[in-house]
Amino acid sequence: MRFLFDLLPVVLFFAAYKLADIYVATAVAVIASVAQVAWIWWRERRVERMALVTMALIVVLGGATLVFHDDIFVLWKPTAVNWAFALVFAGSAVIGDKPLIQRMLDEQMELPAAVWRRLNAAWTMFFAALGALNLYVAFHFDRDTWVNFKLFGMLGLTLAFALAQALYLSRHLKPADTEPHAKE
Template sequence: MSGERKVHPGVKLALELGPVVLFFAGYMKLREQTFEVFGSPYSGFILMTAAFIPLMLVTTGILWWLTGKLSKMQIATVVLVVVFGGLSVWFKDERFFKMKPTMIYLLFGGLLGFGLLRGQSYLKLVMEEALPMQPEGWMILTRRLCAFFFALAVANEVIWRSFSTEVWVNFKTFGLTAALFGFFMTQGGVLNRYGIEEDGETDGEKDGEQDKAD
């Protein structure tokens, strides 16, 4: 497929969050059960992990088919889901899958940090079209998001190592999602100051002109 196509935001959100929500619902229903599969016992968590992997592949494939494009972050996420989820199922060990968010956030934070060391904003490369902003604004946002990703990696390690599986599943389903949403909601000051309107003016310049007019 050539070129990226637009898809309804609700459909995109459903495809991205659907597997996580279904994993949560399935785990809550099967968490205290053990299942015999080919003569081997599997906990509800491992069984839902095994179901999550193909579900993630299918929804990502549908998203690619609808949009004609996948971001590097989406591809990296799917690869890590397959690797760490597969290890959990193969060894019947929950720890591999629980470490997956840590690896994802370390990878994203590391990539952003590497770009910053080179004086570049890799975040700009993937979001510039959807969020036009001055270079200085991109560097500020990238530094903040880099630090935030590392903080999420640490938080995930603390939660899965210190609390029960049920606490971790709730944290992964709701805590991480809310944290990401909250982070971007709190970046309004950067977006307002360095954002670029379609006419080429920044929001800051427009505010300054309005103040002079008043």
């Protein structure tokens, strides 16, 4: 459910673009992102750093789009977010005792350190490539194509990558204890 909530600004951007234009869509995304972070803060009394970074990027780049009436800023926003993710994943490989992906999933599974490092590197490369792909689509195709890619293409690629990650991880997971427990 949280995943769908995290997508809300993108979905609202898409809907507003289809109903109006890129500038209305940008304003809607800015408002939705700020409201989303405020809602999370109100409910949980804390907000994850990446949610704050994402909101800051849409406020700054979306704001620049609206102030200068130039959509180039909002076109860069998905790239900036994905490259920020890539930098965080890459940085976690050299700062701290565990890569970020291990910190995120350590409670759910036990894996060798080399597997965690490969997984973290894969996410780093994925986010870097997704950011570059956004720029390619943004500057080589029309706005309608870019808006569709922003919602469906990026979401589809992320889900496909997460599925590939799950398949990769399944090779490294130990089978669950299948012996029945003795009754007391």
